[in-house]
Amino acid sequence: MKHPENEQWMSFLYGELAPSARREADRHLRECPECRQRVEQWRATMGLLDADHATLALPARRERTWFAVPAVRWALAASVVLFAGFAAGRVTGVSREEVARQIAAARAEIATDLRQRHEDDLKAMAAATVAATTEQNRQFLAEFGRQFNAARSEERRDWIAALDALNRQHSDDLAEVKSGLNALARKTGAGFQQAESQLNLLASYLPAGTDAGGALDSSLSKEKP
Amino acid sequence: MTWSFAITDEQAMWRVQNADDHAAFAQLVERWEQPIQRLCARMTGDLHRAEDLAQEAFSRVFSRRRDYQPAAKFSTWLWRIAINLCHDEIRLRRRRPEHPLEPETEDGGEGGAVQFPGSGLSPAEVVEKLEQAEIVRRALLQLPESYREVVVLRHYEGLKFHEIADVLGIPEGTVKSRMFEALDRLGGILKRLGAAPGHPH
Known part of the structure; x- marks a missing residue:
């Protein structure tokens, strides 16, 4: 039996064989356990490599909402193909390889679909960005024009108003300072009085004739009975 | 690839080449940035370095725009530029063993974030x-x-x-x-x- 070259199996595994060559390879696989084992091994490794397919998430500037839908479609399509393969296998004895090939074909189709969706997504995003930017610029220009015109006529009024406000502020400040000073003066007077009465109270507790309380005592003693 | 609203990669590159068209260049970057970054990440095992390398690849595309052969597929040319940059990077790392070729752990900032949306x-x-x-x-x-x-x-x-x-x-x-x-x-x-x-x- 003439075995296909390893190179040919690579084209087979990655779906690059023409339909007739693919059928021939499928037939060979059914008949040749040696090649079947080799191809199964490659397939297993390819399956392991797939673990890194979805996980390499690069710093994304945007949400990838497109992923969800194709993932669902993927699962759906895969299950349909699986079921079809299963049913066909029961009726006609189609090999596992045939089912696997169909799955690979469905997968390729869905990959294309995925890519298309990504493109559509980019397209929509580009359009949205352009629209948003245009709208933003338009609004900005309009606002600028309005403000510029308003500024001209309001310039004088604004100046006067600003001066008035400044003046008012000034006199308000003065008034505040003045009332503050008055309050301080009142508080100071009250403070003096309080201090004096406290001293007097203290003096009343001191025994007569002590040095510390002497003067006060003598001055206050006159008022005491 | 079908771009109903847009020009092909080759047309865009032609505009970059002949008219220094920045909009066309931006479109090429938009289309190819992620694949090129993925390539660099897998080749070097460094997600963050991959960002720099992808940027470097695009700046080379621009600076060497006169070398692009319009008959050639743009992506082929771009992949080649990016692959060569990866080889340079790997060679550089071999000479400086303090940066070994090791895949980054997953806690390497948002760049290493892994999602299964x-x-x-x-x-x-x-x-x-x-x-x-x-x-x-x-x-x-x-x-x-x-x-x-x-x-x-x-x-x-x-x-x-x-x-x-x-x-x-x-x-x-x-x-x-x-x-x-x-x-x-x-x-x-x-x-x-x-x-x-x-x-x-």
Whole structure:
């Protein structure tokens, strides 16, 4: 039996064989356990490599909402193909390889679909960005024009108003300072009085004739009975 | 690729080349930034460096715009530029062993964030997948570069074998033989690293 070259199996595994060559390879696989084992091994490794397919998430500037839908479609399509393969296998004895090939074909189709969706997504995003930017610029220009015109006529009024406000502020400040000073003066007077009465109270507790309380005592003693 | 609203890569590149059209250049960057970044990440094992490398690749595209041959496919030219940058980077790292070729751990900032949008996986399943993915990335980094680039371009970026041959400037048969050699080696490496063959369940 003439075995296909390893190179040919690579084209087979990655779906690059023409339909007739693919059928021939499928037939060979059914008949040749040696090649079947080799191809199964490659397939297993390819399956392991797939673990890194979805996980390499690069710093994304945007949400990838497109992923969800194709993932669902993927699962759906895969299950349909699986079921079809299963049913066909029961009726006609189609090999596992045939089912696997169909799955690979469905997968390729869905990959294309995925890519298309990504493109559509980019397209929509580009359009949205352009629209948003245009709208933003338009609004900005309009606002600028309005403000510029308003500024001209309001310039004088604004100046006067600003001066008035400044003046008012000034006199308000003065008034505040003045009332503050008055309050301080009142508080100071009250403070003096309080201090004096406290001293007097203290003096009343001191025994007569002590040095510390002497003067006060003598001055206050006159008022005491 | 069908772009109903837009120009092809080649048309865009022609505008960049002949009119220094910045809008066309921005469109090319928008289209190709992610694939190029993925390539660089898988080739160097460094997600953050991959960002720089992708940027460098695009700045080379612009500075060498006069060298672009309009008959050639733009993406082929771009992949080649990016691959060469990756080779330079890897060579540089070999000379400075303090930056070994190691895949980054997942806590490397938002750049290393891993998501399974809409996958509906449970946290345990996500963790399991992450571990598998980490093992796969490590395994890839243990391959010789000439094999790794073929695996990345064919398996992950979906280039056809003849396109890879164009990018690398080698015969298509050589690309395929590197591919099966790479798969054979990866099978062994993955087994050593403890990745379960087939599905973990």
